[in-house]
Amino acid sequence: EVQLVESGGGLVQPGGSLRLSCAASGFTFQTYWMNWVRQPPGKGLEWVANISPDQIEGRSVDSVKGRFAISRDNAKNLLYLQMNNLRAEDTAVYYCLAWGHVTYWGRGTLVTVSS
Amino acid sequence: DVVLTQSPLSLPVTPGQPASISCRSSQSLIASDGNTYLFWFQQRPGQSPRRLIYTISNRDSGVPDRFSGSGSGTAFTLQISRVEAEDVGVYYCMQHTHWPHTFGQGTKLEIK
Numbered sequence: 204e205v206q207l208v209e210s211g212g213g214l215v216q217p218g219g220s221l222r223l224s225c226a227a228s229g230f231t232f233q234t235y236w237m238n239w240v241r242q243p244p245g246k247g248l249e250w251v252a253n254i255s256p257d258q259i260e261g262r263s264v265d266s267v268k269g270r271f272a273i274s275r276d277n278a279k280n281l282l283y284l285q286m287n288n289l290r291a292e293d294t295a296v297y298y299c300l301a302w303g304h305v306t307y308w309g310r311g312t313l314v315t316v317s318s
Numbered sequence: 319d320v321v322l323t324q325s326p327l328s329l330p331v332t333p334g335q336p337a338s339i340s341c342r343s344s345q346s347l348i349a350s351d352g353n354t355y356l357f358w359f360q361q362r363p364g365q366s367p368r369r370l371i372y373t374i375s376n377r378d379s380g381v382p383d384r385f386s387g388s389g390s391g392t393a394f395t396l397q398i399s400r401v402e403a404e405d406v407g408v409y410y411c412m413q414h415t416h417w418p419h420t421f422g423q424g425t426k427l428e429i430k
């Protein structure tokens with residue numbers, strides 16, 4: 204059974220940091236582009252970052268560039284999102300997404316940035 | 319960034335009737351390899367999104383054949399031939415021809 208399980212979300216003050224993790228199982232993780240997509244409460248979807256299977260390519264949207272970093276550990280089937288200098292507008296459910304001929308989504312982890 | 323504009327944003331439909339959602343792109347989605355990376359996603363209430371359609375018109379595994387996609391260049395359409403109660407949710411178009419990948423605003427389908 205394919206599973207993507209996100210963890211690491213929670214309440215953090217503006218300017219703080221969080222590290223999200225996504226544990227993958229049931230598919231060949233190391234062959235998939237991996238992605239983070241977020242959804243602010245009651246709003247639409249926004250692509251945040253992606254990383255190639257071999258970790259050579261990694262990109263993030265301008266709104267998080269310089270603050271968020273995506274990485275992966277293919278030996279452990281783990282995807283990460285290091286989030287620094289968090290802002291109120293980063294409040295969202297963060298989804299892990301495996302992209303290939305088929306796609307797999309996690310259930311998401313909620314990040315709330317508030318004082 | 320590529321802007322995807324969906325219409326309508328709200329779509330009340332009687333069960334058994336057809337439904338259609340438009341997605342227009344601010345620029346061509348034809349990639350240098352000749353493919354058009356336009357996708358459709360469904361997000362049911364309280365659930366994660368799931369992909370329905372890839373590269374304009376190809377249904378993902380397990381997607382009922384009442385869902386179909388069409389279009390080219392900058393104009394695309396998702397059609398549901400006969401809406402069922404389980405189709406309630408928000409539908410998004412998405413492109414990954416250009417970085418950053420972008421989604422449309424979403425169309426909320428509800429049952430009348």
